Amino acid sequence: MTDGLQFTVHDEVARLTFARPEKKNAITHGMWSAIAGVVAEVERDPAVKVLVLTGAGSDFSAGADISEFGELRSSAEAAATYDKAIEAAVRALAGLRKPTVAMIRGNCIGGGCQLSVACDFRFAATGSRFGITPAKLGIVYDFQSTRQLVDLIGPAHARYFLLSGSLIDSARAREIGLLNEVHDDAALEDSVAEFTRTLCSRSQASIRGMNRIIEKILAGQSGSDAEIDQIRLDALHGEDYAEGVAAFLARRPPTFTHR
CATH class of the missing domain: 3.90.226.10 (2-enoyl-CoA Hydratase; Chain A, domain 1)
Incomplete structure (x- = not known):
């Protein structure tokens, strides 16, 4: 170092x-x-x-x-x-x-x-x-x-x-x-x-995806694009989304595994 x-x-x-x-x-x-x-x-x-x-x-x-x-x-x-x-x-x-x-x-x-x-x-x-x-x-x-x-x-x-x-x-x-x-x-x-x-306890897929979208907004982007659409689509098909919904329905804390 x-x-x-x-x-x-x-x-x-x-x-x-x-x-x-x-x-x-x-x-x-x-x-x-x-x-x-x-x-x-x-x-x-x-x-x-x-x-x-x-x-x-x-x-x-x-x-x-x-x-x-x-x-x-x-x-x-x-x-x-x-x-x-x-x-x-x-x-x-x-x-x-x-x-x-x-x-x-x-x-x-x-x-x-x-x-x-x-x-x-x-x-x-x-x-x-x-x-x-x-x-x-x-x-x-x-x-x-x-x-x-x-x-x-x-x-x-x-x-x-x-x-x-x-x-x-x-x-x-x-x-x-x-x-x-x-x-x-x-x-x-x-x-x-x-x-x-x-x-650390939150969905890392959500955190990283939203951080990327915020970065684009701060850079002056005013609307969605192909990258943002793909980020959101990948999240919907991901393990974290399935776990988040299951945990909500079961009234338990989610255990996210995505890194």
Whole structure:
């Protein structure tokens, strides 16, 4: 595993941890470059149903490691190359059919916030701080991440984030829709574990199919197509549908087997 990242799997849940607590989990170019490969591994592994992103210590991530910028972003061409690694990481997370959950403590700023927005869900501890700060660095945010932010919190709040570079607390982040849930720090881990267990208990055929349809909607598609029709048809002919209906009629919890 790349320095600064830890990857583990336990009980159908994979966890990718930013592991530079002494640097507030600032993300190096090597870490950015490795994320897409980790996501691909999660997608391939039939034993994994959910991916959790989190940070070691007291922070999720304070963003990209700016100490590298003097060397790795010293020209417009070098900066464009660096940005390709960020964009690949964001694209991989956003395109993962399996659910992704960002578990956030402390600082979730810049590139850290960018990655959390690319996840399907965001659970945070009270006292966490959020911001996206390209305007403090003379950077223009990329299209995909800007669209994801606008889709999540709306254009007015996205403009506030991107144009001011100001930070907000967890209460405000929940209020504007950036977060799904906020918990006391001591309860955060258990709350995320309970939610991931719920996701693991649901039909994975349904989850992955619906995640693909949502991805298409967010990309601007306005109607069904052959791929969506096939996803829905495959679900109707699948084992999960038969089990779901049988369980409902028998008034018992379903036991889904599709991976």
